[in-house]
Amino acid sequence: MKSSQQIIAMRQSLLDWYQREGRTLPWRIRPEDRAAGVMAHPYEIWLSEIMCQQTTTTAASAYWHKFLKAWPNVADLAAAPRDDIMTAWAGLGYYARARNLHKCAKVVCEQYGGVFPDSEEELLTLPGIGLYSAAAIAGICYNEPTNVVDGNVERVISRIFCVETQMPKAKPEIRILAGEFADPQHPGDYAQALMDLGAHVCKPKNPKCGDCPWELECTAHKFDTMVDYPKRKLKTERPVRYGAVFFIKDAGQIWLRQRPDKGLLGGMMELPGTEWTEVKTDIDGLLAQAPFPGNWLQLDSEVKHVFTHFTLFLTVFTAQISAERFDICANLNMLDIYALPSLMRKAIALATQPPH
Ligand code: SF4
Missing domain, CATH: 3.90.79.10 (Nucleoside Triphosphate Pyrophosphohydrolase)
Structure with missing residues (x-):
């Protein structure tokens, strides 16, 4: 466990690192933009979050631009024939995401007057929006202090605390630990910072601990056991x-x-x-x-x-x-x-x- 002082200091060092090193992505509102009053657009963030599931941000970027050009807002997407959306999605894989995208756009237009609901709880009720996406959209767009946990975040947290429980059983434990860190003041920036840290520094095989703002707080780093976490079952031989x-x-x-x-x-x-x-x-x-x-x-x-x-x-x-x-x-x-x-x-x- 970390003391509340340690947690506050870790949040700040992560935000400072994000300010310096965080990725610039087409849909991202960086801290300096946010400070200048720029707001994240829920439709654009929703599109990016759905596209980035099981897809790299580089691959998703091209599709994100294409979709926004064809359907600049959620009403345009809802009104489009589903076949057009499926065709535009071709190549991105996991086609259930495209079907749900259309369904979700329709629900947002029919039940919410074309405005995405502004709470994690309500976002969770929409087609294709799961725990992670709802938390990310609510945190990034509406500053709700959500607990955004994706695979990258699970890896970072499991290493910081050396979580010994095997995945996927460890997920609830990791979620609780991650929740203690979630920043009530800058939830959107904090969530994106942590995801960037997992994606680019705390990598699965070769974590770059020397570049990590949490190096001194990380138990796995202390014992040089980074790649042992998250704990996974040993692969059994195929019969x-x-x-x-x-x-x-x-x-x-x-x-x-x-x-x-x-x-x-x-x-x-x-x-x-x-x-x-x-x-x-x-x-x-x-x-x-x-x-x-x-x-x-x-x-x-x-x-x-x-x-x-x-x-x-x-x-x-x-x-x-x-x-x-x-x-x-x-x-x-x-x-x-x-x-x-x-x-x-x-x-x-x-x-x-x-x-x-
Ligand atoms: S110190 Fe290394 S293992 Fe620990 S969180 Fe940072 S990058 Fe990951």
Whole structure:
């Protein structure tokens, strides 16, 4: 814990640093502008906050300018066809943000007369505005002493206090600690200063502690354990599964079948195959699951495919029988018309590659 005197001193050193080193961004009202009476525009700040989620400020800047040119205010955006907004958003990713942008603009116009609500609480009720955005807009535009916590802020605070709880469980604890620092007098500048500190000084891998205004107050820096925070679970190794597929050919035709609708790769096409198991089955066990007993040839190489939750190794067997017996008879030269997942395309490529 920090004493109230330490907290006041830390706020001030951060604000001083921000005055000197803080970023200049197209939508940002810097402390000197604010002192000169310039006010942040809620529509512009809202656009920037939504665009900057999962996007760099550099990429977001171009879109921010484009949107303001096409739709200079929230009423223009609300009145625009949604398809136009989606087209303008193309390339920025996470398209739910664009859909919510339009929804939010409509709500602001229909329920708030085209003026963004001026409290964190009400902002939170708008489509696409979450805890972080509501706090940021209320702090920056309306000087509400909010507690703005994004991933950058979480990293800084977890290092200052060496928060030992693992993420994401540590989030509420970090939020409380961050809240003690939030500046009641300069909430907007303070929030932007802290986010800048996280983005450009307290970096995930190489924090530049020598440039940090909080260097002397930082517990992780004191023990040289900066990169250990925030604490995260060690990545566990991806489990492995094993199976086999049977590449059955008759001249230029191969045997395909369709996977059941439910489950992984549901409804996609596949080569006939075995179950996928956690323990490797021996050759006899695999061949017992072949569509017919026969003269199976096992390929030397296996297919390796990485799914999100496991890695699969498939043994490939080949054989030849009359196409009359095939479940689905697919022309090898026309496989593009079948919904074959890349796993199966890898297996087919392996089975059809010319011998070395
Ligand atoms: S001293 Fe280093 S680790 Fe601590 S807050 Fe500053 S940049 Fe981050």
